[in-house]
Amino acid sequence: MNRSSSNLQLNSPHRSSDAESETDKTVYEGEDIVYLSGPSFNLEYVNSQVKLLEAKLNHEKLNFNKMFSDMQSHYKGRLSELEGKLEASKARNSELEKLEGKLRASEAENMQVKELVAEKTKLENYNSKLQSQLEIHKYKLQQSEKKRQLDQENGKNLLNKVNKQLQDEKMVSKDLVKKLAATQLQKEELMKLVDEKELANTVVQKELQEVRTNNQNWQSGKKR
Secondary structure, rough: OOHHOOEEEEEOOOOOOOHHHHHEEEEEEOOOEEOOHHHHHHHHHHHHHHHHHHHHHHHHHHHHHHHHHHHHHHHHHHHHHHHHHHHHHHHHHHHHHHHHHHHHHHHHHHHHHHHHHHHHHHHHHHHHHHHHHHHHHHHHHHHHHHHHHHHHHOHHHHHHHHHHHHHHHHHHHHHHHHHHHHHHHHHHHHHHHHHHHHHHHHHHHHHHHHHHHHHHHHHHHOOO
């Protein structure tokens, strides 16, 4: 009991001097002393105070329950929101892992393209070498033909020898022509394969750039 409400003397208007000696009581609460007069009046006062306290307690309980319910709803909603963001983040991470896999595959494709380009360069060099050899043998063939025509006048033995040499040169020339044709075919196939790989790599790089752009936009939106 507060000191502001203490030291309150309650007097019954119908109290007699004899009743006063029988009914007056002194109640000690800490440092406060309350004088209560009359058992009936004291009981009604106490009951009213009890009812008032019960009403306040019920009101506080209702306020507490409502506050607790509101807090529970708020945190449940917040938890659901965070769980949704977590799932979205997991899905995004999974998508990024897939894109990283595509990027690694694209890098592997780039390595294959480089290897194919190197092989194409090697074949082109080999083709140039064969072409040079073919020109040399053509020149030798021309010289052999001239020599054959010249030696034909000098005897059949010499003619046979020149003819044999001529046939040998023709065989070598045909073999070189076949090798040149095969090399040219391989070159065309490699060039076609390189074009296909470069086209596929361009498509993958374009898709990867679009996904990176979308990811940057998504990250920017998430920060806002």
